[in-house]
Amino acid sequence: MKIMKWVIYFFYNIYDCLSEKWEFVCGAFRYLYGVKGQSGFGSSSTADQVVESFSSSFSTSFRLTAIITGATSGIGEETARVLAKRGVRVVMPARDMKKAGEVKERILKESPEALLILMELDLSSFSSIQSFCSKFLQLSLPLNILINNAGKFCRRLEHTTESFEMTFGTNYLGHYLLTKFLLKKLIETASETEIEGRIINVTSVIHRWATIEGFVFDDLLNPKNYNGTRAYAQSKLANLMHAKELTAQLRSPHLQERRANVTVNSVHPGIVKTGIIRDHRGLITGIFLGSDIFCCSEVP
């Protein structure tokens, strides 16, 4: 009887393992070939198509305001373009104001009515974050949407102004602080306008690489052992955990009393040919990006 139990247990585990892997393989193929999911969108859907299907959310008499970090290129620029086209006032904090100006020009060419505000922000400096937030708050604008999108991937050990490892410091610590300073404004706007506020952390499936051994900080600070992919994966795991913890805090009775009608989401944008990928192309991304067989979006 005992042997029988072990045999069943053995085969059940094999079945479990295979079905999990099969699901993963099917998911990967659906993604690579742009097959649409339950939402009606797949990896071949464009930002314009997604926004089009939610057009009613933008047709309020109240002009929504969004802050998008990293809007000077890639996914951030595309997000700024489609939101501005829909009448959202887009605040573009950037460390390179010339680049930001060029993006603004491109967007205005397509949508002359677009309302774009350029401001300086370097996420690798706490004082820059503090200064950006106080300048933004002084404008007395509402804040409906915060998109924590900017991303950094360093091949070699670099440091932020406060001497944190650059990738973790920019992607996680910078966005954590930014969100902390702006949260009150998001909650107030949601309460005053009765429109749900949104915080979106742009993460990556690569966060799974960090879950195997968890956070390893000591190695990160050793130039000989520095591994850029691990640093990036850890920063993305931290972005995800930030979203989860913030969600829990916003649901806490303390904030419920303040009618914290703000939701936090994490999003993996898929594989997109942007600066971050082009600069750090490895074997796997090279195979995907170099091939037209696979569906892979491209943005400036």
Ligand SMILES: NC(=O)c1ccc[n+]([C@@H]2O[C@H](COP(=O)([O-])OP(=O)(O)OC[C@H]3O[C@@H](n4cnc5c(N)ncnc54)[C@H](OP(=O)(O)O)[C@@H]3O)[C@@H](O)[C@H]2O)c1
């Ligand atoms: N592309 C993909 O396949 C992929 C996959 C998974 C996740 N993601 C995530 O998607 C997000 C957007 O990345 P992307 O692919 O669009 O890459 P990208 O084209 O390289 O854009 C990165 C943006 O982040 C900004 N940035 C970097 N460091 C900054 C700092 N210290 N302060 C302020 N802004 C800073 C850059 O500004 P500058 O113009 O000044 O450099 C740029 O605007 C990132 O969070 C990335 O991790 C991308």
